[in-house]
Amino acid sequence: xxxxxxxxxxxxxxxxxxxxxxxxxxxxxxxxxxxxxxxxxxxxxxxxxxxxxxxxxxxxxxxxxxxxxxxxxxxxxxxxxxxxxxxxxxxxxxxxxxxxxxxxxxxxxxxxxxxxxxxxxxxxxxxxxxxxxxxxxxxxxxxxxxxxxxxxxxxxxxxxxxxxxxxxxxxxxxxxxxxxxxxxxxxxxxxxxxxxxxxxxxxxxxxxxxxxxxxxxxxxxxxxxxxxxxxxxxxxxxxxxxxxxxxxxxxxxxxxx
Ligand code: BTN
Numbered sequence: 001x002x003x004x005x006x007x008x009x010x011x012x013x014x015x016x017x018x019x020x021x022x023x024x025x026x027x028x029x030x031x032x033x034x035x036x037x038x039x040x041x042x043x044x045x046x047x048x049x050x051x052x053x054x055x056x057x058x059x060x061x062x063x064x065x066x067x068x069x070x071x072x073x074x075x076x077x078x079x080x081x082x083x084x085x086x087x088x089x090x091x092x093x094x095x096x097x098x099x100x101x102x103x104x105x106x107x108x109x110x111x112x113x114x115x116x117x118x119x120x121x122x123x124x125x126x127x128x129x130x131x132x133x134x135x136x137x138x139x140x141x142x143x144x145x146x147x148x149x150x151x152x153x154x155x156x157x158x159x160x161x162x163x164x165x166x167x168x169x170x171x172x173x174x175x176x177x178x179x180x181x182x183x184x185x186x187x188x189x190x191x192x193x194x195x196x197x198x199x200x201x202x203x204x205x206x207x208x209x210x211x212x213x214x215x216x217x218x219x220x221x222x223x224x225x226x227x228x229x230x231x232x233x234x235x236x237x238x239x240x241x242x243x244x245x246x247x248x249x250x251x252x253x254x255x256x257x
Contacts, residue, residue, distance in 0.1 A: 011041035013181035040075035085234030109208035121161035204229030
């Protein structure tokens with residue numbers, strides 16, 4: 001069980017709900033919103049999820065007591081609510097920066113739109129579920145699954161890695177969670193204060209394949225392309241044979257070398 005984590009933040013993680021077991025921290029957080037019980041910045045964390053949710057309707061399976069699985073509730077109170085992809089960028093960039101500082105000797109990258117890879121293997125998955133009122137974004141539930149102390153070396157087909165697998169030592173998960181919440185908040189506050197320009201630039205530069213030519217499956221064809229960044233809709237911009245093309249999430253597959 002987690003010791004009580006006290007992040008040095010104003011919003012994120014000032015209220016933390018701990019579970020030994022829950023179906024899904026995202027599901028629980030969405031239920032809090034539905035019942036009008038969601039405080040801005042609430043973190044829901046579990047040691048084990050029986051129905052952990054992943055992207056594309058897949059499940060997220062993680063060994064109990066070894067990793068980090070948590071959801072953050074953001075209540076959008078500013079006059080102009082952020083667009084969903086800005087939220088995705090803030091969180092993904094924060095996880096990227098945190099993992100870069102944990103693993104200075106490894107190659108850390110964002111696989112568009114929101115996976116974090118280390119040396120080409122997945123270490124962190126993010127699932128943002130948004131709650132709208134009409135066209136206005138009201139709440140975001142940001143679910144983060146980070147491989148910390150579980151070993152993946154023997155599960156080759158997953159192409160996954162973890163902090164302990166890379167460092168060779170166990171990581172203190174409470175301290176790591178505290179640092180992550182502080183990193184997320186600092187990027188979120190800088191967005192609220194200054195907008196998303198710097199965040200977008202940093203996000204683009206951290207993308208796997210940024211500034212290099214790599215292989216993509218586009219409409220069943222294997223093409224070589226360079227990642228230029230993301231547009232305002234969160235579409236990936238690729239340069240192919242000197243021309244820019246914008247691709248929505250799920251429409252192309254990037255090959256990892
Ligand atoms: C992915 O498929 O890469 C996204 C995985 C997101 C998993 C996290 S674990 C905590 C939170 N609760 C869930 O049910 N899913 C997210």
